[in-house]
Amino acid sequence: MKETTVRKNLFNVGAILAGLAITFKYMFRKRPTIQYPSVKKQHAPRFHGLHELRRYDDAKERCIGCELCSSACPANAITVIGAENAPDARVSPGERHAARYEIDELRCIFCGMCEEACPTDAIVLTPRFEMADFRRGSFIYGKDRLLVPPDAGVGAAPDERPGGIPGDLGRVAKIKSTVDITEGYDATWRGEILKTQRKGLAG
Amino acid sequence: MTALASVPLWLVVLVKSAILLLVVVTTFAYAMLAERKVLGWMQLRPGPNRVGPWGLMQPAADAAKLMLKEDLTPKTADPLIYRLAPFISLLTAFSVYAVIPFGSSASGTWAIGNVNAGILFILAITSIGVYGISLGGWASGSKYPLLGSVRATAQMISYELAMSLSFVGVLILAGTTSLDGIVSAQLRWWFFVPQFVGFIIYIITAVAETNRTPFDLVEAETELVGGFHTEYSGLRFGLFFIAEYVNMLTVSCIATLLFFGGWNAPFGITAVPGVVWFIAKVACFLFFYMWLRATLPRLRYDRLMAFGWKVLLPVATLNLMVTAAVVALR
Numbered sequence: 181m182k183e184t185t186v187r188k189n190l191f192n193v194g195a196i197l198a199g200l201a202i203t204f205k206y207m208f209r210k211r212p213t214i215q216y217p218s219v220k221k222q223h224a225p226r227f228h229g230l231h232e233l234r235r236y237d238d239a240k241e242r243c244i245g246c247e248l249c250s251s252a253c254p255a256n257a258i259t260v261i262g263a264e265n266a267p268d269a270r271v272s273p274g275e276r277h278a279a280r281y282e283i284d285e286l287r288c289i290f291c292g293m294c295e296e297a298c299p300t301d302a303i304v305l306t307p308r309f310e311m312a313d314f315r316r317g318s319f320i321y322g323k324d325r326l327l328v329p330p331d332a333g334v335g336a337a338p339d340e341r342p343g344g345i346p347g348d349l350g351r352v353a354k355i356k357s358t359v360d361i362t363e364g365y366d367a368t369w370r371g372e373i374l375k376t377q378r379k380g381l382a383g
Numbered sequence: 384m385t386a387l388a389s390v391p392l393w394l395v396v397l398v399k400s401a402i403l404l405l406v407v408v409t410t411f412a413y414a415m416l417a418e419r420k421v422l423g424w425m426q427l428r429p430g431p432n433r434v435g436p437w438g439l440m441q442p443a444a445d446a447a448k449l450m451l452k453e454d455l456t457p458k459t460a461d462p463l464i465y466r467l468a469p470f471i472s473l474l475t476a477f478s479v480y481a482v483i484p485f486g487s488s489a490s491g492t493w494a495i496g497n498v499n500a501g502i503l504f505i506l507a508i509t510s511i512g513v514y515g516i517s518l519g520g521w522a523s524g525s526k527y528p529l530l531g532s533v534r535a536t537a538q539m540i541s542y543e544l545a546m547s548l549s550f551v552g553v554l555i556l557a558g559t560t561s562l563d564g565i566v567s568a569q570l571r572w573w574f575f576v577p578q579f580v581g582f583i584i585y586i587i588t589a590v591a592e593t594n595r596t597p598f599d600l601v602e603a604e605t606e607l608v609g610g611f612h613t614e615y616s617g618l619r620f621g622l623f624f625i626a627e628y629v630n631m632l633t634v635s636c637i638a639t640l641l642f643f644g645g646w647n648a649p650f651g652i653t654a655v656p657g658v659v660w661f662i663a664k665v666a667c668f669l670f671f672y673m674w675l676r677a678t679l680p681r682l683r684y685d686r687l688m689a690f691g692w693k694v695l696l697p698v699a700t701l702n703l704m705v706t707a708a709v710v711a712l713r
Contacts, residue, residue: 199679202678203425203677206425206427207421207425208424209427211424211428212427213429215429215432
């Protein structure tokens with residue numbers, strides 16, 4: 181064997197030892213795994229997830245059945261059928277309300293245009309994202325599943341709730357989020373308003 | 384020994400074998416779990432952790448799954464040999480433990496049988512082990528298993544030679560082929576010090592003998608689907624799997640016995656019983672094999688052969704010659 185070949189082979193032994201050192205070091209590194217179903221990742225406060233239809237403080241529905249969300253929807257996922265309010269049993273404070281409100285969550289692209297279009301802030305996106313089901317039909321969400329229950333209170337919109345995570349998400353992983361939760365996003369004009377609102381909440 | 388004197392020998396051997404079988408199978412189960420855990424940690428994953436606390440019931444879940452799976456025999460297979468092959472592998476893997484001593488006390492050596500030519504017996508039995516893989520691959524009647532078994536045969540021939548030569552150095556120093564005698568000869572110096580080259584050669588050839596990464600060409604997933612066990616399913620696949628891990632345990636035991644002083648306590652710490660030292664040393668070797676698997680990529684086939692014949696065999700021969708000369712001149 182030539183002298184250079186011997187030297188090269190000896191260097192290879194060094195390379196193997198270096199490789200072993202690397203794998204050994206990795207064994208003691210912090211693993212980035214989040215044990216998903218039991219521990220969940222912190223979402224951005226304005227994460228676009230499942231929709232929610234909100235109510236006013238007196239438990240009346242915010243939706244006035246104007247169908248602006250439906251026409252703003254780029255995926256044609258929203259169907260609204262409006263109806264007149266009966267004067268003695270009002271569903272919403274205005275003249276009209278949504279008799280039917282359906283969102284096909286399989287069509288929805290979670291862009292949030294409905295949120296932007298809504299004149300009464302009735303339709304909002306929550307951070308809920310676990311919608312898996314066995315039948316396509318179950319992805320058409322009607323008022324029964326979209327509307328906040330009256331006894332659940334009226335509360336703030338999802339992105340205005342401190343932390344941005346509703347209680348039903350369970351344990352949240354203690355990892356560094358991509359977004360500063362206390363400061364919130366300020367990518368849009370709404371972010372500015374949110375910051376001031378949240379300052380008020382914290383104080 | 385006085386209490387055992389009245390008990391017939393066959394009963395003693397039977398009970399010892401039953402206990403040992405239980406211990407070896409349990410060790411296999413947890414070695415497998417440990418391997419998956421260690422591989423996971425080295426790849427920044429947690430490893431199996433869903434069945435029981437820290438995934439400790441994972442082996443039981445795996446066993447239940449394998450037993451419930453369908454046992455398929457391909458149409459093109461040779462049915463008798465195809466069904467027999469896993470048992471050849473398993474039988475040879477287990478029968479090595481008939482002569483491996485685990486410790487020593489005043490009443491004798493802790494082994495089923497203390498054979499004079501223990502090391503020769505081990506070499507003979509482990510050489511038969513390749514038949515399980517070769518026949519299994521050949522009898523599957525399918526091309527990938529056939530390629531796997533051809534590789535197994537060639538690999539075994541090229542690495543067994545160097546392995547045997549690395550043993551001979553130890554045998555010359557100890558002056559005996561009895562495993563008990565070899566361990567007692569290491570009271571002063573563990574043989575990995577005077578036989579360092581032999582030890583390195585043994586470690587490398589042992590990886591090749593057990594068909595593990597980086598010498599796992601026999602079951603190279605990326606090239607040969609599953610290698611020799613491609614067509615096997617269910618319990619028969621499980622038997623091959625057990626045989627592979629038991630072989631890994633065997634080579635760890637041999638490395639401990641021949642090069643790391645067996646149950647001799649290091650630094651004269653005799654408060655801890657010898658068996659514990661033996662188990663600890665074997666565990667270190669098992670970890671080392673898992674560590675290797677997490678680190679090294681698979682060798683190319685021609686390089687594997689070239690390395691075996693052109694590097695390991697000459698170095699082993701040279702090591703043997705030097706050892707023999709030193710012992711003769713002393």
